[in-house]
Amino acid sequence: MGALKKGEFEGTVTLEPSRVPHVAALKRLFELWALDKEFHDAYRSDPAGALASTGLNVDPRAGALVLLGQLPEDGGELPETFTWYRDFFEERFARGRRNSLRMxxxxxxxxxxxxxxxxxxxxxxxxxxxxxxxxxxxxxxxxxxxxxxxxxxxxxxxxxxxxxxxxxxxxxxxxxxxxxxxxxxxxxxxxxxxxxxxxxxxxxxxxxxxxxxxxxxxxxxxxxxxxxxxxxxxxxxxxxxxxxxxxxxxxxxxxxxxxxxxxxxxxxxxxxxxxxxxxxxxxxxxxxxxxxxxxxxxxxxxxxxxxxxxxxxxxxxxxxxxxxxxxxxxxxxxxxxxxxxxxxxxxxxxxxxxxxxxxxxxxxxxxxxxxxxx
Ligand code: SF4
Structure with a gap:
């Protein structure tokens, strides 16, 4: 691996424009979960009601995966928006680690x-x-x-x-x-x-x-x-x-x-x-x-x-x-x-x-x- 020169760090991960609103909404949902105790408690007792109160356009199954790590009960495929969210953050951290090692x-x-x-x-x-x-x-x-x-x-x-x-x-x-x-x-x-x-x-x-x-x-x-x-x-x-x-x-x-x-x-x-x-x-x-x-x-x-x-x-x-x-x-x-x-x-x-x-x-x-x- 070569040494990094001016402007040569691997840039952070980007998203296809059509995926941005979905990944951003899931990220905001996670932020509410992490920051707001009232929302956190409400979601635990009534996920659908708490999700509706946020006004976010989120697939409830994707939301449950992000917040609770819960797999779909029907055993079906992972919601597409969840896979976009997961891939975005996994690739982000992978690039950070690669930059640190390549430095x-x-x-x-x-x-x-x-x-x-x-x-x-x-x-x-x-x-x-x-x-x-x-x-x-x-x-x-x-x-x-x-x-x-x-x-x-x-x-x-x-x-x-x-x-x-x-x-x-x-x-x-x-x-x-x-x-x-x-x-x-x-x-x-x-x-x-x-x-x-x-x-x-x-x-x-x-x-x-x-x-x-x-x-x-x-x-x-x-x-x-x-x-x-x-x-x-x-x-x-x-x-x-x-x-x-x-x-x-x-x-x-x-x-x-x-x-x-x-x-x-x-x-x-x-x-x-x-x-x-x-x-x-x-x-x-x-x-x-x-x-x-x-x-x-x-x-x-x-x-x-x-x-x-x-x-x-x-x-x-x-x-x-x-x-x-x-x-x-x-x-x-x-x-x-x-x-x-x-x-x-x-x-x-x-x-x-x-x-x-x-x-x-x-x-x-x-x-x-x-x-x-x-
Ligand atoms: S440097 Fe310390 S005191 Fe200043 S903002 Fe950061 S954590 Fe707070």
Missing amino acids: QIADPRFAGWRARQMRRCARDMPYMARFMSHLPLVFELSLGCSVGCSFCALSAGRLEGAFRHTEANAALWKDVLSCMHAAIGGAAGAALCYYATEPLDNPDYELFLKDFHNEFGEVPQTTTAAATRDLGRTRELLRWGQQTQLHFDRLSLLGKRDADAVLASFTPEELLYTDLLPQFEEAPACSLKRAGRNLGDSRAEEGTSACASGFIVNMFERSVRLVTPVVASDEHPTGELVYEKAGFSDGASLEGVVRGMIERHMSVTLTLADLLGR
């Missing part, structure tokens, strides 16, 4: 190190590891986060400021993108532009994404917990991103009010390529990680929210840290192992720092000192 990194030491982290996570967190992308590069465009979720698995601190898209900062950003492209290779195009940050805390987030797209030919995926702060901004961000390069974004919904606002503001078809994450206790499918500020919550799922095996570059602080996911514990409360953190001043100095960390932490052979634990 080849310019420096073989870094590539080998990342592959070792993937194997370790597959051993330590077998289920969760299937969804880990082990991104080699991630950017943060602000420091801290204004949202302050009580369950924040990365324990993001208070928002201290955003890296604005001024003339000087835009030049620095483009320099950093170009140097990271050189140091890491095309796999750098898989980067996200948020981590322990809320992307929409940065008023210029969208401008940075456009520069990123110019460098890599890729639109970074966005996950925002602030979708309802300015629904017009969210709509435009999703529209631009999906028209520029079809991909999945995610909206983290922090309460019923958030969920209702999003469901009322966007049609099922508008959110076909946007995941809605139920991140509040009353949501039937709420699933939080036992990490960070939520480390003491025994009901939460053990593991980590960390998704990078590589470099996290904070543009506001001008810092870079080398990290990889681990099961969150008292020793590693945020579910990350941080190897080293350093500062930088421009693209060239960041590239030098990154190459130095590769040299120090990613050797391909064990030395006698390593074996003796020195």
Whole structure:
């Protein structure tokens, strides 16, 4: 398999136009099931009545398969709309996994190190590891986060400021993108532009994404917990991103009010390529990680929210840290192992720092000192 170059990640799955309304309606049905306890309970006691109340044009047998995994009682064929829905999501996840495995990194030491982290996570967190992308590069465009979720698995601190898209900062950003492209290779195009940050805390987030797209030919995926702060901004961000390069974004919904606002503001078809994450206790499918500020919550799922095996570059602080996911514990409360953190001043100095960390932490052979634990 060849290395990925500019714009060469396998694009996300597309649908024949005639299938879009059916798959989008089934996706919306599942979202109601996952987000809305009232609908969830109503469907369990009266599926036909609950389905009718949604106004969605869904084959009841397809709905039962999506929500309950129930095969048709008549033993007949699977409803066609269900097979379209199933194939759409199966292919989506398969492509995500293939992109993660195909992601080849310019420096073989870094590539080998990342592959070792993937194997370790597959051993330590077998289920969760299937969804880990082990991104080699991630950017943060602000420091801290204004949202302050009580369950924040990365324990993001208070928002201290955003890296604005001024003339000087835009030049620095483009320099950093170009140097990271050189140091890491095309796999750098898989980067996200948020981590322990809320992307929409940065008023210029969208401008940075456009520069990123110019460098890599890729639109970074966005996950925002602030979708309802300015629904017009969210709509435009999703529209631009999906028209520029079809991909999945995610909206983290922090309460019923958030969920209702999003469901009322966007049609099922508008959110076909946007995941809605139920991140509040009353949501039937709420699933939080036992990490960070939520480390003491025994009901939460053990593991980590960390998704990078590589470099996290904070543009506001001008810092870079080398990290990889681990099961969150008292020793590693945020579910990350941080190897080293350093500062930088421009693209060239960041590239030098990154190459130095590769040299120090990613050797391909064990030395006698390593074996003796020195
Ligand atoms: S979970 Fe995300 S939005 Fe919430 S505080 Fe942490 S970084 Fe911010």
